[in-house]
Amino acid sequence: MTSPNPPAKRSFASRFDGEKILLALAAPVLAVLLSVVLCSVLLAVSGKDPFDAFDVMIRYGTASDGQVLTLNRTTVYYIAGCAAAFGFRMNLFNIGVEGQYRLGVLFAAYVGSQVDLPAVIQVPLLLVTAMLVGGLWASVAGVLKVYRGVSEVISTIMLNAIATAVVGLLLIPGRFAPAKSANANAIQTAPVSESSHFFSIETAGGTLWGFIFVAILIGVLFQFTLTRTRFGFDLRATGRSETAAKASGVNVKRMVLTSMAVSGAIAGLIGIPELLQSSFYFGQSIQLNLGFIGISVALLGRNSPIGIAFSALLFAFLDVSGTQLPLQGDYPQEIVLVMQGTIVICVVVAYELVRRYGLKRQQQKVGAELAAQAAAAAANKEVAA
Structure with a gap:
């Protein structure tokens, strides 16, 4: 006998579980709050007023120049977070993002200093160069995992050290650095050509990097791939259970190789914003540890393109506003x-x-x-x- 009160169809709004959304937001919010409490205690123990320190950071971070610097830094951190997250979604811990991006930007800088084509060809050429180098370097770890069973954690950590040695080997006068340099102490590539410069936007707070739109595009493609493609479904399925994915016909070995290559390709783009919009060369002044920051950003953002955006914005805000602590109150920047x-x-x-x-x-x-x-x-x- 049928029920006298048949269930009504779920409305469009009821499909969204409010409690599920709150739980998803609770973890990162709780993590940030716990961090603020711990840092406040450390500042108080050291004899500093934590409220004044946070006030300095908020005032500078919300100023026009601080906002521009934060967005520029967010662009870099977001790309780094996406590079790490792509591997994490496959349950692959690509710890080698650091080495992949350094090699990618080095080769892009060298090509940009040797080739001078129209901008519509030159800029894509440098982007493809960085992606190919980063992807190939990450593929080494993928091949070792698939055919020799080597943990990608171990292999990518070792590849980071090898990448550092390769950079030092190539970045010497007569190779990737000019044979004769005006400053012998500054070992760096020649500046990239004018056609390599990426467009920027002049604002009241300073120069906003146009590469932010490339970062947004990466996030859109990342989300589209995960949720709207067969590859994205196989990626998530394999990350949850390799056994189940293999039983459903997924080629797990090919997924591992592809995922590592894509993760490395995204990693190769991490240093490109600074190269094409700020320094215009690769040298000792290149920012380090971006790969490890990307891992932190991806973890806080729960490997979601949207979550990574907020995570990257938070880390960028802390970095940019933290520079004012020693200048406006003698606070330790290490906080x-x-x-x-x-x-x-x-x-x-x-x-x-x-x-x-x-x-x-x-x-x-x-x-x-x-x-x-x-x-x-x-x-x-x-x-x-």
């Missing part, structure tokens, strides 16, 4: 590094707490639904009787 590090640690703790709470809530919902179904069945029996 920013402490805050970033504690955020990463707190992320692990917060995610576990939220996961356990979410599991408990899910069990409660299932229990409530089973109880409701049992009550409805008993009511139907009474009506039938």
Whole structure:
């Protein structure tokens, strides 16, 4: 006998589980709050007023020049986060983002200094060069994992060290650096050609890098690939369970190789904004540790393109505003590094707490639904009787 009250169709708005969204936001928010509390305690113990320190950071970070610097830094961090996250979604820990981006930007700088084509050809050429170098370097770890069973964590860490040695080997006078340099102490490539310069936007707060639109495009393509393509489905399925993916016909070895190559290709673009819009050469002044920052950004953003955007913005804000701490109050700038590090640690703790709470809530919902179904069945029996 059919139920006297058939269930109504779910509305469009009801498809969005508000509690699920809150749980997804709870972990990163809790991690940031815990980090702020810990850093406040450290500042108070050292005899500094934490509220004044945060006030300095907020005032500079929200000023026009601070906003521009933050967006420029966010562009770099977002690309780094996407590079790490692409591997993480496949359950591959690409720790070699650091070496991949350094080699990518080095070769792009060298090609840009040797070739001078029209900008519509020159800029894409440098982008492709950086992506190819980064992708090929990451593929080494993929090949070792697929055919020799070497953990990608170990191989990518070792490849970082090898990449550093390769950069030092190539960046000497007569190779990638000019044979004769006006400053013998500054070892760097020749400046890239004028046609290699990427467009920028002049604002009241300074020069905004046009590469921010490339970063947005990377995020859109990342999200589209994950949610709207067969490759993205196979990627997520393999990341959840290689055994199940293999049983459903997914070529796991090919997925590992492809994912590592794509992750490395994105990593190759990390240093391009600074190369084409700021320094215009590769040298000792190139920013280091961007790959490791990208891993932190990806973890905080839960490997989601949208989450990574907010995570990159937060890390960029901390970096840019933190430079004012020693200048406006004699605060230690290292507190920013402490805050970033504690955020990463707190992320692990917060995610576990939220996961356990979410599991408990899910069990409660299932229990409530089973109880409701049992009550409805008993009511139907009474009506039938």
